[in-house]
Amino acid sequence: MRRQARSACPGHRKPMVNVDTRKLLRSLAKLIEKPEIKALQVSLVQTLEQLVEAESISLFEIRTLKQVGSDQAEDFLVPVGIDDSFEEDDAPLILLREEPQFMECCRSQNLVIAPRSAADGAGAPLRFIHPIFGMKGVTGFLVIDAAEHIERDQEMAAIFLGFIRNYILLLNDNQRDHLTGLLNRKCFDDKVMKMILTLGSINKRDADKVCYCLAVLDIDHFKRVNDTYGHLMGDEVLLHFSQCMNETFREYDLLFRVGGEEFVVVLRNVDAERAQTVMERFRKVVETHYFPQVGQVTASIGVTFIGPHDLPGMVMDRADQALYFVKEHGRNQVAFYEQLVAQGKLLPKQVESDIELF
Ligand SMILES: Nc1nc2c(ncn2[C@@H]2O[C@H](COP(=O)(O)OP(=O)(O)OP(=O)(O)O)[C@@H](O)[C@H]2O)c(=O)[nH]1
The missing domain is CATH 3.30.70.270 (Reverse transcriptase/Diguanylate cyclase domain)
Known part of the structure; x- marks a missing residue:
């Protein structure tokens, strides 16, 4: 049987699905392939690398640690490995309180745009620091180093982070014991x-x-x-x-x-x-x-x-x-x-x- 040509309903035209939208949808599907926080974050970076204009994209986690010889625990920035060759235990620890831009991102719980100078040894002149939210507020950062401020790119990063946040909340609900909050x-x-x-x-x-x-x-x-x-x-x-x-x-x-x-x-x-x-x-x-x-x-x-x-x-x-x-x-x-x-x-x-x- 021949298919009838679809009659367009007056006033309601189907939006064209352009290549970007398809790419975005594929990225979204890939993003949630592995229901695990670390895997999600890694695929977020890989996804953004394809979608935004950036010189580099990296992830940092906030870890509360005691330094050798000290009784007091402090918050450190620890880089998160995107590929298997990265050994997180050997990564240099950066004291969070000595990083004003990251501190500002924690405080405002919002994107911080930090201009960088050649003196920082910086390649790209702009650093975009996005907060990553966990169960207890800001638990890490997505850092995008880029040559210019393309609003659409940072908006996209924020949307993806929001999406992942909700997904992690759902996962947590599935993986946690309701009385104690520990893993089930x-x-x-x-x-x-x-x-x-x-x-x-x-x-x-x-x-x-x-x-x-x-x-x-x-x-x-x-x-x-x-x-x-x-x-x-x-x-x-x-x-x-x-x-x-x-x-x-x-x-x-x-x-x-x-x-x-x-x-x-x-x-x-x-x-x-x-x-x-x-x-x-x-x-x-x-x-x-x-x-x-x-x-x-x-x-x-x-x-x-x-x-x-x-x-x-x-x-x-x-x-x-x-x-x-x-x-x-x-x-x-x-x-x-x-x-x-x-x-x-x-x-x-x-x-x-x-x-x-x-
Ligand atoms: N309040 C509370 N009790 C629970 C829960 N789940 C299991 N229990 C109780 O845990 C108790 C476990 O008792 P047993 O397995 O005999 O062990 P025990 O009394 O700790 O003795 P030992 O392990 O030999 O030292 C039982 O009385 C269960 O009813 C829970 O979610 N809440």
Whole structure:
């Protein structure tokens, strides 16, 4: 059957889709391909590189860190790597308070346009600093160095950032536990699987540079708390416990609530000794924290290292075994699965086959 020519409705002409719009739509679709904050930011830069006139586009994250030998944490600007060759841990740290233009962007929560002189060693004469918003206000910056001020380009960058912000809020809602705000169980499986794949893909030369240490933290006798003070007070304890986690661990450690009173933390690139120190410090923080009405609460902690041939369930299983060991030996302690096995206190877990023979 021949298609009838579409009759144009008077007064309503379909807008022409020009090449730019198509390109924009394709960019938008590509942008949200990977539902992960870092991947989103990286593809934002790659997208903008194609759409705006710029000499360079870069990302910075604000990280609150303690410098060696100092007790006080300060905000630093840390460049975010766009390609794999960039090692974020080796990146130079820039003190945020010494960067007036970035400080202004934080304060105004708006685009800051900074003229640059040759004395800055600058190529492009203009720097556009866009704020990136996270759950707690400005968490980073998108920096565009360009030869001239093309309003449409900066507007486009701001629109993309707004779009990503909303998308991240949605993602967060999906990935976070509603009571504590920590990452949830579903997110745990995804993230741990990604770490296992990373471990499997790095070459032998770098194998000792990347490692992940996973700890299960379980509140002791939590049932008693619920039974004595009620469920609402129990929830309050869970909330305080998660705050202790947020205050004790580093910004880039991953913190999860994986079950009722069971939490997980994944530390990156630490050896067993360091992990022991960090977990012991957390155990003491909980032991000495005042939990309203309830008073003192303690936690038992089981730790293991993630390996390249693991599955998320296998890692949890080992950490749980170390945790049960602690529960059976007085609670309020930290135990490493690998150490317990080496000491003959635990039998190594056999990898169970998924295939049933009969
Ligand atoms: N308030 C509150 N309680 C919860 C939540 N999820 C699970 N629980 C409670 O957590 C308690 C866990 O109890 P058990 O698994 O027996 O462990 P425990 O009492 O902490 O004892 P140990 O782990 O052996 O030290 C149960 O009473 C659950 O009802 C929650 O979201 N809120």
